[in-house]
Every structure is written in structure tokens, then in C-alpha cells.
Ligand SMILES: Nc1ncnc2c1ncn2[C@@H]1O[C@H](COP(=O)(O)OP(=O)(O)OP(=O)(O)O)[C@@H](O)[C@H]1O
Ligand SMILES: C[C@@](O)(CCO)CC(=O)[O-]
């Protein structure tokens with residue numbers, strides 16, 4: 001079987017409210033960024049599968065003939081993930097970047113081509129503008145790219161991403177996220193697939209159509225962390241202290257719902273100072289809840305303290321434990337002349353759209369912390385066949 005060339009990209013995301021609680025069935029609000037991950041897939045006649053992941057210094061190659069026996073379970077009773085772990089020498093519970101990325105790739109590749117008479121040989125390269133493991137959904141953008149490229153080569157189609165195809169891309173990307181994350185909610189891959197701003201609740205994806213233009217700053221603390229470990233740490237805490245932690249999750253749920261309501265009112269009747277007060281208080285409340293869940297970090301505390309000294313309110317975004325924080329700006333806040341910090345929250349769902357407004361960082365505010373990102377918001381998965 002020979003596959004043609006594919007080039008796809010998918011955006012990262014910022015979570016406004018609801019990270020971690022969303023894993024336990026609560027509401028989250030998330031928005032895509034214009035920092036993207038890109039994938040190029042090329043069919044070859046080399047008899048090999050090669051994957052090149054420059055962001056994480058990983059290059060691996062296998063003979064197709066060595067992978068072929070993994071497709072069917074000849075030993076009986078083992079799952080494809082278990083067979084792949086044994087094949088690639090990856091221990092259960094490993095959080096090594098390269099191992100996780102490679103396992104997710106092999107899983108999606110072998111699942112997709114399981115029905116083919118022979119596995120196709122190919123070379124896949126994935127590179128990203130997103131910092132890896134910093135709370136901006138790099139894992140989901142990676143698995144959405146893999147899923148979109150492999151699906152389009154399984155179906156030998158040049159996608160224009162119909163709703164049905166996006167649903168399929170999202171479903172497979174979720175399987176890849178499971179390998180990297182352990183127990184993902186699905187919010188990150190949904191945003192990487194559909195783009196825009198959306199509400200995510202127990203698997204239900206609702207694009208928000210009436211939202212105001214918000215401006216936020218995004219700060220990378222550059223403190224490394226693993227979403228998988230943070231998510232499992234929160235679960236342990238809930239299991240240990242259910243009567244304490246369940247009300248915290250309920251409260252985060254209420255924060256997300258109140259934020260959604262406030263955004264809708266701001267879009268309908270125009271933004272008032274009181275509504276900004278509300279958004280700021282919600283960020284403070286949620287940041288404290290996230291610290292209670294055990295996913296804060298001194299660098300994030302520093303971000304909150306420094307921005308508060310300028311009258312601005314911040315919270316972590318994504319899994320926390322380091323990574324990135326977001327800071328809400330009011331309309332009158334001045335910003336670095338080269339940056340226009342904006343969080344544009346309209347929802348666009350079709351493919352190939354690169355409409356974006358910018359979301360960037362005012363470095364002058366946060367120069368005690370390593371700050372490196374200058375971002376824009378992009379609104380959908382795009383593809384070029
Ligand atoms: N560009 C990339 N190339 C290869 N693998 C990647 C890439 N981006 C992410 N990954 C995989 O995803 C892992 C990071 O995922 P993780 O969920 O911990 O962080 P994140 O997705 O950036 O943050 P969050 O889940 O909080 O939004 C990496 O260790 C690697 O396995
Ligand atoms: C921490 C978390 O809630 C968001 C990570 O971006 C995990 C998830 O929802 O899968």
C-alpha cells in the first residue's frame with residue numbers, strides 16, 4: 001500500500017476556567033491559540049516507518065516488517081498498547097516525552113492501517129510553535145495532527161474537514177491523548193480540532209457564539225511539568241479527601257458557568273467595569289482552587305503577585321504545576337507597543353481558516369519571570385493536501 005503526501009496543522013489552546021475539574025465531569029471554557037503544530041507525512045518505498053520530532057529531539061525508524069506482527073494479537077489477551085510498550089521497550093507509567101509521543105504515533109498508525117494487507121512505509125515529521133508541556137495543549141495539537149494526517153491517508157482523501165470528519169479526527173486524537181495523558185477529559189483535542197472558543201462538559205462540545213473581545217496576557221514560567229502526573233495527583237487528592245475536594249470541583253464548575261454567563265452578558269449589552277470586576281474575581285477564586293488541588297507552583301504565585309501589583313489578575317492555564325499563566329487585561333491597560341494582547345472569542349469551525357487576532361504578552365509587566373511567548377489566536381484546524 002502506498003500513501004501520498006499530507007500536510008496538516010492544529011492549534012494550541014488556553015483554558016479560561018475548568019482545568020482539572022473538567023476531568024471529573026465539570027464545565028470548562030477553552031479557546032484556541034494561533035500557535036500551531038505542523039505535520040508533514042510522506043509515503044516512501046523504503047520499507048520503513050520514520051518519525052522525526054525535532055521539538056523533543058526524537059527520531060525513530062522501524063522496518064514495516066517488524067511492526068506487521070503487532071497488528072494482530074497472536075499471543076492472545078494483550079491490548080495493542082501493551083504490545084507496543086513491549087515492542088518499544090516503554091515501561092508502564094513512563095512519562096518520557098519521546099516514549100509517549102512515539103507510542104501515540106505507533107498506536108494511531110497501527111490502528112488505522114490494521115485492515116490493510118500490508119502496512120505502508122512513510123516518513124512523518126512534526127514540529128510546533130507551542131512550548132512542549134507548558135499547559136498550551138501541545139499534546140492535543142500533536143495527536144490531532146497525527147489523527148488528521150493518518151485518517152486522510154487511510155481514506156485516501158483530500159479532506160475539506162466536514163463536521164463528520166472533524167468528529168472522527170477528534171475521536172482518534174482522544175485515543176492518542178489517552179496514551180500521553182492517562183485520563184484526559186477531551187477538552188484539549190476538541191479545541192485543537194475545532195478551534196474557536198468552546199464550552200466542554202462531560203464530552204459535550206458547545207461552541208460559544210456570543211462572546212466579547214477579551215485581551216489577555218500569556219506568561220510561560222518555563223517550569224517543566226507533566227499533565228499526566230498532575231491529573232493523577234488531583235485524582236489521588238479527591239480520593240483521599242472526597243468531602244473536601246468534591247465541593248472544590250463544584251465551585252470550579254460554578255466559576256466556569258458564571259464566567260460563561262458574564263461573557264454572554266458582555267457580548268449582548270456591552271462590557272461594564274463591574275463585569276470586568278467579576279471576571280477578575282473569578283480568576284482569583286479559580287487560581288486558589290487550583291492551588292488547593294495541588295497544581296499551583298511558586299512561579300505561578302509570583303506571576304499572580306507581580307501582575308496584581310499592576311492591578312491585574314492571573315491564573316494558571318492547562319494542567320498547572322508550572323507551565324503558563326493567563327492575565328486578564330482591561331480595555332484601558334497599556335501594552336508593549338509591538339504586541340496587541342487580545343483574546344478574540346468568536347467561533348469559527350470550518351477548515352483552512354487562519355483568521356486570527358493576537359493574544360500576546362506584555363513583557364514589561366512580568367520581567368521577573370521567564371517570558372517568551374507572543375501569541376495570536378487562530379480559529380481552526382487547517383489542512384493543505
Ligand atoms: N511537537 C511535539 N512533538 C512531539 N511530541 C509532542 C509535541 N508536543 C507535545 N508532545 C507530546 O506531548 C507531551 C506533553 O504533553 P502534556 O500534556 O504533558 O503537556 P501540554 O499538552 O503541553 O500541556 P496541557 O496538557 O496542560 O495543555 C510531550 O512530552 C510529548 O510526548
Ligand atoms: C488538566 C486538564 O484539565 C487540562 C489540560 O490542558 C486535563 C484534561 O482536561 O484532560
Ligand SMILES: [Mg+2]
Pocket residue numbers: 137138139140181188227
Ligand atoms: Mg496535554
